[in-house]
Amino acid sequence: MGPTMPPSKKAQSPSSGASASQGMSPPYRQGDAATAASEAEAADLSLSLSASFSKAEDEELTSLSWLHESTDLLNSFSHSGLRSVSPLQDPDGQHPRSPSSSSPSPDDPLLGDAHSAYDLAAGANRKPPYSFSCLIFMAIEDAPNKRLPVKDIYGWILEHFPYFASAPTGWKNSVRHNLSLNKCFKKVDKDRSQSIGKGSLWSIDPEYRHNLIQALKKTPYHPYSPGLATPSTSPPTLPQTFHHSPPLWSGSPLFRKNGGVLLQVPRGVIQNGARVRSQALFPVIRPLPVSPVGSRTSAIRSSLGDYLSRGQDSPSRYSPPPGSEDLQDDHTYSTAKSPSRLCNSQADPSSPLDDDDIIAVEIQSDVKPEPREIPLDSHVSAAATAAYISQQPLRGQRRSSGAGAGTLAGSSLPWTKNRARGISDTLPLKKRRAAAVEKPPESDDEEMKEAAGSLLHLAGVRACLNNITNRTAKGQKEQKEALRN
């Protein structure tokens, strides 16, 4: 998924496997003379970016103008020739930085010692802080038709993350692995008239799109990422204080493995490729019809506008166009689709949850936040979800999101395509597949309904539960009345 690379050694090195052994992750070094100017430029841009993001925070995010500003800065940054900068690794390339080790220098309060420690030009050799799921997601979303063959996904990743050009080819396997395993991705039925050769086109499953969007929002490139959003002069924030940042869900694996750790990064350190930031900051959101600052920014606006406006309940904020289902965000992978799908599938589609439901969720969270009370309906905005979840204790979130969703999905990875075992488990793969064809497993929906029904019962999510129970009660009542008659 995700912004993925954990703050671990694994994250720092190209991979824990062959790539590491092949020395794909050169130690951090001071940039050479050719990059000096770029570093200076990066510092300036970083200052501007940080200031912009900080301004957004100071203004309580009541306006999106900062976003345009930031986008412009990102765009300019993208032309600075700077590439990836991993903030998580010590100059020796071995250990993540600790918060205490990243005190800004007086000369450069933004970059601090990081500025001297990290090679701004060496980003191409660093693994991007996105999980493969996010990379794939971005690639597909960046495609005009929102669908790509694997080959083009490779190409997109290579284009945007030069690191992979020199990385061992195992990453392609990982891409395919993700495509196959991750429910967020689905194959598009091949159109014989438009044969693309081998393989299929891959697209994003709308059911899970929110999860991916949410995951992407957890990336360090998200303007709300504390690494960018907090004033540069403030000390690095610890993850525990994160809940103050509205859009962040600190319980997501993406947060845990990236955002949370990136908090330890000296403020203003530019992370990873500038191009990535500018071009794929939020390449996942459909552009708005009207855009004063370009499609990319529109995309961001379409995402964050709704995100903010609904989350902050401000009428002055940008409102998405009708039908932007993307903006009804189910948070992240870890919650998976099951709960929301349950609600959606069982609730009356003609009466989607409205803001009252969101409020109800928020109220619930205020009263007694329990991990199990995660908003379960995808109609609940991402803001509400994130705001809600952000109040959950980290550990609780983790347990609830992981175990809960896992239970729902009947898999340890709720968004993955792990088929329910049991069908001729011991048979050879081929026979198992044949058996699966003959006896298709219970549909995800059915599984989700069944499992999530139980969870919903526990969770007491008012909107969903009421909807479901009302319908159930109504049906039972009608049945009884019919029997009487």
Place this chain on the structure above:
DNA sequence: CTTATACTAAACACTC
């Protein structure tokens, strides 16, 4: 220590 998540490697099957 356990659990969840992400990644990598590998084997195998399928398709072009």
Place this chain on the structure above:
DNA sequence: TGAGTGTTTAGTATAA
């Protein structure tokens, strides 16, 4: 037939 693609399993690493 080989290469690319898709699926699955196993193992490892990390964080909480």
